[in-house]
Amino acid sequence: MPLRDPRPLVFAALAGLLSLAVTACAGTHRLEYTPTELEEALRGRLPPSEVVVPYAVTPAHAARIQHLLTGVPGIRQKVELIVSALYDPAYFGLKYRAGAPGTAEEAFARGGGDCLALASAFIGLARAAGLEANYIDASVRIHETQYLGEETAVNLGHITAAVKIGQERFALDFEGMGKVTWYRVIDDAEAVAHLFNNRGYALLDEAQASGRAPDWAAAGLRFRQALSVKPEFARAWNNLGIAETHLGRVEQAISAYRRAISLDGTLAAARANLGGLYLARNDLPAAQAQLDAAARIDPGSAHAQYALALVRLRTGDRAGAREALERAVALRTGWKAAEELLSSLRAPGAG
Numbered sequence: 001m002p003l004r005d006p007r008p009l010v011f012a013a014l015a016g017l018l019s020l021a022v023t024a025c026a027g028t029h030r031l032e033y034t035p036t037e038l039e040e041a042l043r044g045r046l047p048p049s050e051v052v053v054p055y056a057v058t059p060a061h062a063a064r065i066q067h068l069l070t071g072v073p074g075i076r077q078k079v080e081l082i083v084s085a086l087y088d089p090a091y092f093g094l095k096y097r098a099g100a101p102g103t104a105e106e107a108f109a110r111g112g113g114d115c116l117a118l119a120s121a122f123i124g125l126a127r128a129a130g131l132e133a134n135y136i137d138a139s140v141r142i143h144e145t146q147y148l149g150e151e152t153a154v155n156l157g158h159i160t161a162a163v164k165i166g167q168e169r170f171a172l173d174f175e176g177m178g179k180v181t182w183y184r185v186i187d188d189a190e191a192v193a194h195l196f197n198n199r200g201y202a203l204l205d206e207a208q209a210s211g212r213a214p215d216w217a218a219a220g221l222r223f224r225q226a227l228s229v230k231p232e233f234a235r236a237w238n239n240l241g242i243a244e245t246h247l248g249r250v251e252q253a254i255s256a257y258r259r260a261i262s263l264d265g266t267l268a269a270a271r272a273n274l275g276g277l278y279l280a281r282n283d284l285p286a287a288q289a290q291l292d293a294a295a296r297i298d299p300g301s302a303h304a305q306y307a308l309a310l311v312r313l314r315t316g317d318r319a320g321a322r323e324a325l326e327r328a329v330a331l332r333t334g335w336k337a338a339e340e341l342l343s344s345l346r347a348p349g350a351g
Helices: 017-025 035-042 059-068 075-086 105-111 115-128 188-210 216-229 236-246 250-263 267-278 282-296 302-315 318-331 335-345
Strands: 011-014 133-137 142-146 152-156 160-163 166-170 185-186
Touching: 035 105, 035 188, 059 075, 059 115, 059 188, 075 160, 075 166, 075 335, 105 115, 105 133, 115 133, 115 160, 115 188, 133 152, 133 188, 185 188, 236 250, 236 267, 250 267, 267 282, 267 302, 282 302, 302 318, 302 335
Parallel strands: none
Antiparallel strands: 011 166, 133 160, 133 185, 142 152, 160 166
């Protein structure tokens, strides 16, 4: 049966810079593990019940893709058939679903998943077919910003898959990411850390979407599990800081945000969130330092602009506060608190 590809396959060549990234890692750690090897590597970091291999596929799924590729001569042609099979309703029928983290088999069971879930499905099938496929962190250097209520912001990265064809690696675009401007090949263990981090964020996102109070303790546990796998995971430290803040553990939150910043000084959300905690303590110099840095790193952060406006108000800089609020409402439409505060500053006689 011919494959029906409901969307075009997008290849993005990662030449030159990617080879430098791979070379820098050569001899320090491995990128690929067999499922058994990865389970063994994770046993000392996670409870046995939480050990997971995101890219593991069943023998039936492996056999299916191997049968599909029988007689196909070239690597590129094999990759195109695997991706087509992933999306074709007559085969695996997967769809991209934001906020739906999971393993390859979880994606197969529910018909889709987020970028990491789709990357895991591809990597599992590609490796079953004998191809060299790896996870890559394809985040832009200034990360996409999402908001959890009005108090905190989280930076999201993008995980996808890359496959080696000849002397080059090619990235697969599962969600219309556009041009990949920054990327790093990651090992299979780090992909597990991203899976736990995504699961924690999904708990918060689902609760916010349904109007429920988030289970911050459960989300915090997921972020800690991500950090058990990858202690230097800056985005997970930021997310843990958010959970700790909402659980009332302010000192632990400050420590988590500082750790995130020390690991990745370009993580604007961690600086904005830390600045917000300093603002709540009325430590205005510390708050302004962090918020100025966040706004400089990510000019598109409405959260940083709003918090910066509050700092400027408390220091008597009403003109500076208005300027920051104007940026905040332009960046994030419909933000009632920011719009109301800006209106009060624009009112006649407001100064």
